[in-house]
Amino acid sequence: MYGLGILSGMVVTLKNFFRKPFTVSYPEQRLPQHPRFRGEEFTWYEERCTGCASCAKFCPLGIIRIVTHPGGTTPAEGDSYAIDVFDIDIARCMFCGLCVEACPYDALFMGSGFEEAKYRRRDLVISVERLRAAEKRPSTWYRPQLEGQAYDPRRDGSLPWQKAGREPWPYHLPQRPQAEGEKTTGEGTP
Amino acid sequence: MNAFLAGNSLMRGLYCWLAANQGNAQECSPGWQPGMAARDGLLPAGWEWLAFAVTASVAAFLVLNLFLLLAMFYTYLERRLIGRFQVRIGPNRTGPWGLLQPVADAIKLLTKESIIPDGADRWLFNLAPIAMVVTMFMVLAVLPFGEGTFIADINVGLLFLIAVTSVNALAVFMAGVASGNRYAMFGGVRAVAQLISYEVPMVLSVVGVLLLAGSLSLVDIVNAQRVPFLLLQPLGFFIFVVGASAEMNRPPFDTLEAESEIVAGYHTEYSGMKFGYFWLAEYSAVLTTSGVIATLFLNGWQGPLLPSHVWFLLKVFGLAFVFIWVRSTLPRVRIDQTMAFAWKFLLPLGLLNIFVTAAEILVLGQPQGEGRVFSTGGLWLMAGINVTVTIGSVAVFSRLVSLRTPALPVPAAHLSRVEAR
Numbered sequence: 001m002y003g004l005g006i007l008s009g010m011v012v013t014l015k016n017f018f019r020k021p022f023t024v025s026y027p028e029q030r031l032p033q034h035p036r037f038r039g040e041e042f043t044w045y046e047e048r049c050t051g052c053a054s055c056a057k058f059c060p061l062g063i064i065r066i067v068t069h070p071g072g073t074t075p076a077e078g079d080s081y082a083i084d085v086f087d088i089d090i091a092r093c094m095f096c097g098l099c100v101e102a103c104p105y106d107a108l109f110m111g112s113g114f115e116e117a118k119y120r121r122r123d124l125v126i127s128v129e130r131l132r133a134a135e136k137r138p139s140t141w142y143r144p145q146l147e148g149q150a151y152d153p154r155r156d157g158s159l160p161w162q163k164a165g166r167e168p169w170p171y172h173l174p175q176r177p178q179a180e181g182e183k184t185t186g187e188g189t190p
Numbered sequence: 191m192n193a194f195l196a197g198n199s200l201m202r203g204l205y206c207w208l209a210a211n212q213g214n215a216q217e218c219s220p221g222w223q224p225g226m227a228a229r230d231g232l233l234p235a236g237w238e239w240l241a242f243a244v245t246a247s248v249a250a251f252l253v254l255n256l257f258l259l260l261a262m263f264y265t266y267l268e269r270r271l272i273g274r275f276q277v278r279i280g281p282n283r284t285g286p287w288g289l290l291q292p293v294a295d296a297i298k299l300l301t302k303e304s305i306i307p308d309g310a311d312r313w314l315f316n317l318a319p320i321a322m323v324v325t326m327f328m329v330l331a332v333l334p335f336g337e338g339t340f341i342a343d344i345n346v347g348l349l350f351l352i353a354v355t356s357v358n359a360l361a362v363f364m365a366g367v368a369s370g371n372r373y374a375m376f377g378g379v380r381a382v383a384q385l386i387s388y389e390v391p392m393v394l395s396v397v398g399v400l401l402l403a404g405s406l407s408l409v410d411i412v413n414a415q416r417v418p419f420l421l422l423q424p425l426g427f428f429i430f431v432v433g434a435s436a437e438m439n440r441p442p443f444d445t446l447e448a449e450s451e452i453v454a455g456y457h458t459e460y461s462g463m464k465f466g467y468f469w470l471a472e473y474s475a476v477l478t479t480s481g482v483i484a485t486l487f488l489n490g491w492q493g494p495l496l497p498s499h500v501w502f503l504l505k506v507f508g509l510a511f512v513f514i515w516v517r518s519t520l521p522r523v524r525i526d527q528t529m530a531f532a533w534k535f536l537l538p539l540g541l542l543n544i545f546v547t548a549a550e551i552l553v554l555g556q557p558q559g560e561g562r563v564f565s566t567g568g569l570w571l572m573a574g575i576n577v578t579v580t581i582g583s584v585a586v587f588s589r590l591v592s593l594r595t596p597a598l599p600v601p602a603a604h605l606s607r608v609e610a611r
Contacts, residue, residue: 003584006520013275013519023278 035152036141038095039111042088043138044131045161048107051081055099055108063089064099083128090116091124100142106165109138112153138164200339204245204252249341253330261474262292267507268473268514275518296466304462309370318365319460319467325357326471329478334409336491336499347408348400351482352393355437358475359385362439362446362456365468369459377455380446380525384436387532388443392433394540395426398547399486404562412490420487421573425543425580427487429536431512434483436528438475440513442520443528450522480509534591539583546579 024031051068068081100108111134118124137153140146145166151159162168266281266289273280282288306315332347334340344350359382366378400406402422403414420427436443447455457468484490484505493501523531550572555562564572 003588009519010515013515016277017271017275017515019277021274021277021279025279025282 033112033154035112035139035147035154037112037114037139038097038141039113039139040090040093040095040116041111041113041126041134042099042131043109043111043134043136044086045107045109045136045164046083046132047161048105048165049083050105050107051083052104054102054104058098058102060096060098061092061094063092086128086131088126088131089124090126091121097142106143106145109143109164110141112137112139136160136164200341201245201249204249246341250331253335253341254327257327257330257474257477258470261470261477262296264477264510265292265295265473267510268476268517271511271514272518275515299463299466299469302462304464305459307370307459310459311368311370314364314368315459316464318361318368319464319471321361321364322358322471323467325354325361326475326478328354329482332408333478333481334412334485334490334502335481336497336502339491339499340409343407343409346406348396348406348411348486351408352389352396355479356385356389358437359389361471365460366456369456371459373452373454374456374458376452377446377458380452381439381456384443384446384525384528384532387529388433388436388536391429391532391536391540392437394537394544395423395429395433396486397540397544398423398426401544401547401551408485408490412485412492415489415492417569417573418487418489422569422576423487423543423547424577425539425583426547427483428580428584429540429543430483430487432536433532434479435513435516436532438479438513439472440476441517442523444522445525445528448522476510476513477506480506480513483509530591535587539587542579542583546576550575 051066053064053066053068056062056064056066065085065087066083067085068083070081095110097110100110116124136158138146138159139153140151143164146159146164149163151163153159269291270280270282270288280288281291284290284294306312329351331341332344332350334343362381362385363378366374366376366381369375399411399419402419403411405411405414435441439446445451447457452458457465460468481502484502488505488509489501490505491498491502493504496504551562554568554572555564
């Protein structure tokens with residue numbers, strides 16, 4: 001008989017009518033986000049960066065531009081370069097994360113945000129000033145040490161540079177600072 | 191003139207307000223009277239029509255604008271409800287709960303450029319949206335919104351209504367032909383085929399109401415409904431609702447503006463406020479048609495406790511809810527299925543409905559004056575018979591009638607050409 005299929009279909013939509021909406025009102029309500037989400041902005045720790053430009057070399061699109069000059073630090077404190085320019089052109093970035101994988105010093109992280117829409121193309125270039133000023137909410141992608149501390153960028157907020165690396169000191173220091181309660185084995189011993 | 195103004199409290203109230211003697215209730219109470227304006231010293235005798243013209247203009251202005259407000263609210267309601275049917279929220283950004291969404295839509299449409307394509311027939315192209323909207327609003331002239339609240343109660347109200355709503359097809363075809371676009375043309379041709387086909391069962395379904403009420407005047411039809419005609423005419427109601435949703439180009443009968451087949455059908459080339467007119471006509475058609483259905487089958491403004499206008503609005507929005515519900519549920523049917531449904535299924539059912547109703551009136555009605563009256567028991571018996579007839583006939587006809595189109599015969603010449611290759 002015609003109509004019975006129609007009626008059962010109508011009942012289905014009527015049941016849907018009384019269900020709670022599946023969608024969320026985005027700016028006020030947000031869906032939970034995985035800590036490993038590869039966000040649009042990058043998190044960069046200047047204290048850890050040596051200016052080696054590994055990220056720029058490994059970028060498949062060549063969109064990272066780094067200009068450095070020999071920094072003011074004395075060789076005894078560990079020689080490093082001061083960063084003049086660190087431009088990441090996220091208009092062309094495909095968020096593969098190879099720059100983050102390439103960083104030997106745990107200085108560059110994927111971000112956790114996704115609201116980087118801009119009116120002008122040039123505004124999409126993340127400058128070193130923006131990287132310095134940005135709130136440090138690194139994604140835990142390719143950074144198992146962050147997952148080890150159960151860090152969640154959306155929940156826990158800003159992460160200090162001491163906690164971001166695999167070890168709590170910058171690798172480019174010639175000598176590993178002695179931690180409390182650690183046994184010294186002497187200079188030069190393997 | 192005075193005959194169809196009798197009992198018109200909307201016009202009387204407006205007249206009294208315009209004549210500024212509403213304090214004198216005795217003079218204004220018995221409704222529109224012959225020579226009212228002359229009696230009140232407003233106009234010389236014989237100039238009565240001027241008072242009527244002014245009052246009617248004001249009434250039309252009020253009704254039209256209130257209705258447009260309602261239609262605005264309805265577009266918002268439709269989008270919200272469809273959202274809920276699809277388990278999402280719907281527009282909720284513009285204003286509180288998104289209530290200003292129709293205003294935003296209107297501003298957007300008004301500020302957009304109205305493009306006339308090179309190949310278009312300019313006159314027809316500009317006339318089509320106007321024809322669509324005007325015919326839609328002419329329904330309001332005879333629709334009783336509440337007890338005594340109507341612009342005119344003409345003695346051929348139902349006929350007027352059918353005549354005016356069928357001009358819709360002409361407007362759609364005008365738009366399709368004038369656009370100079372093949373998709374618009376397809377939409378226009380489909381519209382003519384579909385709208386004219388569904389006109390027939392719709393009119394036949396109304397005949398049952400007409401037989402029971404014994405009058406074409408919509409006010410008399412409402413007054414004749416001691417019980418809603420939905421109970422006495424379930425088959426007619428079913429045919430009318432299906433036919434009306436086809437007349438309004440609403441899903442599941444929206445093949446004439448099927449997005450997946452012919453871009454947007456007849457209004458493909460329209461933009462700006464001209465498209466807005468079509469949009470407005472389609473949405474307000476739901477309200478006017480719901481109003482007509484409420485008047486013909488659901489008791490009109492009658493109802494206990496609440497004021498008559500509230501009852502009417504409740505019924506209109508209840509029916510609109512059903513239309514939205516159907517729209518959010520049913521997929522689009524093919525054009526050949528649409529046509530087959532009208533001619534093979536609805537038309538015989540409509541004829542059967544007329545036959546059954548007429549027979550019942552002859553058997554169960556007691557002659558009184560020119561018409562026939564029914565006892566309460568007779569009405570209940572009639573309702574029982576008609577519900578049984580509805581279920582039975584739909585079941586039987588759905589077995590008998592196949593909506594499947596026979597395979598098109600392929601011309602022999604074409605076949606041989608294909609084989610030769």
